[in-house]
Amino acid sequence: MKKTTRFVIWICSKFTRSEIEQIMQGLLEVLANRNPEVKPKDDFKEKHPAYRNFFVDSEPPLKVPPQEAPRLNWRELLANYQRKKGHPLLPVNSKDLKTKAPKGSCCRVCGAPAEYLYFNDGKKRSQLKCKVCSSLSQIHPRYRNKAKYFCPHGGHSLYLWKERKEVSIYKCDNDRCPSFLKNKGKLNFAERLLTKVKSSQFKLRYQFREYHFTEEQLSHSAPEEKDASDLFKIHNSLNTLCLVLTFHISLGISARKTAFILRNVFSLPLSYQSVLNYTEMVAPYCHRFNLAYKGEVDPIQAGDEAYIKVRGKNYYVFFFISSSSRKITAYHIENSRETLPAVIAIKEAIRTASPEQEIVLVTDGNPSYPAGIHFINQNYEPNLTHKKVLGLQNLDKESEEFRPFKELIERLNRTYKFHTRAAGGFNSANGAIALTTLFVTYYNFLRPHISLNYSVPVPLESLKGIDTLQGKWAKIIKLATLA
Structure with missing residues (x-):
């Protein structure tokens, strides 16, 4: 049974016909906006549950770009070349030592070692070409020195979106990021239409907040330090002080009732302000x-x-x-x-x-x-x-x-x-x-x-x-x- 049907049955069981007519007349005035004091329930949030729904991404960012696994295997490529040609593919014979690839470098596509790589950009010596798979790669990619963080989902570099006194916010702008596509796929039809007008009100992209807190700011709250001798100069005994803590702290009794109990049960003339002072003194x-x-x-x-x-x-x-x-x-x-x-x-x-x-x-x-x-x-x-x-x-x-x-x-x-x-x-x-x-x-x-x-x-x-x-x-x- 629907919610509206149950509501109609409840109204019919509680009100007469004339009362129901008065209720309907009042509802019509509300729907016609003739009653400024009463407004229908706003269902905007129900239709747009992701609107201004802030949350923190659980995955921390990467400080170095992810190393892509070689899409090809240079050993398999060499074996295929030998089967087709009938002879093996020889390494690069560099007559000039300046054109020889640095030791430790490898092809970013097939993983071939430096013996099969050679410089392909003349005197610049920054671009390597692989003899096995004929792919090009840079020795020192420029983006690695500029980006501070990288997206943990797609490996794309994060850019500084907002800078404040205590926090720097980094954001991923990759339209093919798996996190962005996943969050975008969760939107309903009404939210998709609203994103065309208010896209900034929907958190779809990966964000990371870097806070700049100092050690002075990270101090735990503590009671104010009184004079060390005040605790030993009270006009009552230690037992009286502990009775105050027993009633006021352990039993959860108010300061006024604690003073009343001490005065009328134990004959200890103590004011409620003294109870509060003792509390702040011991804390x-x-x-x-x-x-x-x-x-x-x-x-x-x-x-x-x-x-x-x-x-x-x-x-x-x-x-x-x-x-x-x-x-x-x-x-x-x-x-x-x-x-x-x-x-x-x-x-x-x-x-x-x-x-x-x-x-x-x-x-x-x-x-x-x-x-x-x-x-x-x-x-x-x-x-x-x-x-x-x-x-x-x-x-x-x-x-x-x-x-x-x-x-x-x-x-x-x-x-x-x-x-x-x-x-x-x-x-x-x-x-x-x-x-x-x-x-x-x-x-x-x-x-x-x-x-x-x-x-x-x-x-x-x-x-x-x-x-x-x-x-x-x-x-x-x-x-x-x-x-």
Whole structure:
């Protein structure tokens, strides 16, 4: 049964004849554009699904042009010549040494060695002719010195399309490129007509983005460093500080409720502002502790970003989590979802990996991740492979295979949302970074997981034998001051 038929049946079951006539009258006014407040649903995107659909090509470019395999075999050509003529084809007898082909050169068509090649352009000495297949070739092709990258699909040189401060975009203009023909073949009839007018709005050709990030730009977000002596000059004991972290961080209770519990249950006169101050005071130590005790990473990691509110504006937390150990390997906070924060998070996620380890990163369709992986593979080790999981349904084999890892990072986002929901947003970016840092400390070192048999992702020998959460927080703070 069609969608419109079901809709008609539903209307007839809910409304009377007079009401249906009024509905039809209103619909006719909408179709006649007499009602400016109501417009029909725009189906332009449904008819043109590839219109302005940006994505990053997964294949990295080639830095040298691909060597074409010889189309002919010089040994077979010599054998055929001997059968036809009755005598073998002799090598080139160069009487003048200047016309002799350089050693190591070979025919680019049949692969004949230098003995069967000779110069064919007089004094220029740049063009060789093969005596076996009679083909011409250049000793030093000019295009090799000009092009920086080459298309991985057709081997055509890429030209510099756009130049910006942080990125240079290279593009393949080969009309016979397999990637271009494949993307063009996916267009429907309406999209083919639109390409004649707005061809720039369809991404059909291979592109590569070369980013120019510096080491200063690739620094992981960290809480602001306070005076080192402030932590030891608080007007309360270490146990009180750890009680604040237990309620506010471990249990996800708001700062006001934490102060209320400490004041009315433990008789500790503490304001909610003191709770926030203690959080920002401990965060720098725990950040160094998280980086120092993270340990090795798993070969498969999942990444995603969760948004938070800072002074009413959206900020994004780029998380990466290991598939087996369940530990958070990166937690970068930025006010955008561009390539730079994705690169920073990926770099931190693989920082403790071995140089020869192959890592698979599973993310959603955000194009910042494949662009960041291209940058990492060109400048750092180990080698990264990207797997994309799209939507909520498994529409391809890749999404079906790596869906469990995407669900893993989604569960982490929900857990993070639970611990930050009580804050109701943040007044500063440093407050958001501080709370996120302490959440990662709790998640990696203190929070037991059912999938790990109620063990923590990063077990520490120094925390064994301590039963209370505030006692474990106290031990972590002592270790963090030494990290």
